[in-house]
Amino acid sequence: MKKQTVLDYRVILKSDRRIGTDEPCYVAECPTLGLADDGNTPAEALENIQKTIKFHLECLQQEHQEIPIDKPHSEFTTTTQISFSPDRYTQYAY
Numbered sequence: 001m002k003k004q005t006v007l008d009y010r011v012i013l014k015s016d017r018r019i020g021t022d023e024p025c026y027v028a029e030c031p032t033l034g035l036a037d038d039g040n041t042p043a044e045a046l047e048n049i050q051k052t053i054k055f056h057l058e059c060l061q062q063e064h065q066e067i068p069i070d071k072p073h074s075e076f077t078t079t080t081q082i083s084f085s086p087d088r089y090t091q092y093a094y
Helices: 042-062
Strands: 012-017 024-030 035-040
Touching: 012 042, 024 042, 035 042
Parallel strands: none
Antiparallel strands: 012 024, 024 035
C-alpha cells in the first residue's frame, strides 16, 4: 500500500456570476497553485477545486516537478481599510 500524505491548501471561495448567462455561481481559488474552479453551490465549488488540485498534483508528480506546499496555519490573513476619494467617474467592480 502506498503511503498517503495529507496536504493543506488555502482555498478562497466567493460568489460570482457566470460569463454569458449571468447566472449566480461560486468560484473556489487556490492561490498557492494558481488554480480555480466553480460550482452552482459553495459545496460543489469546493468539491470541484479539490478534484482540480488533486489532478494538478498528480500531473506535477508524473512530470517529476516539485509540489508547492501551502502553509495556511503559519500565515495570518486579514483585511485593511484605505481612505479613498472617488470622483464622479469612479466605478467599482463587484
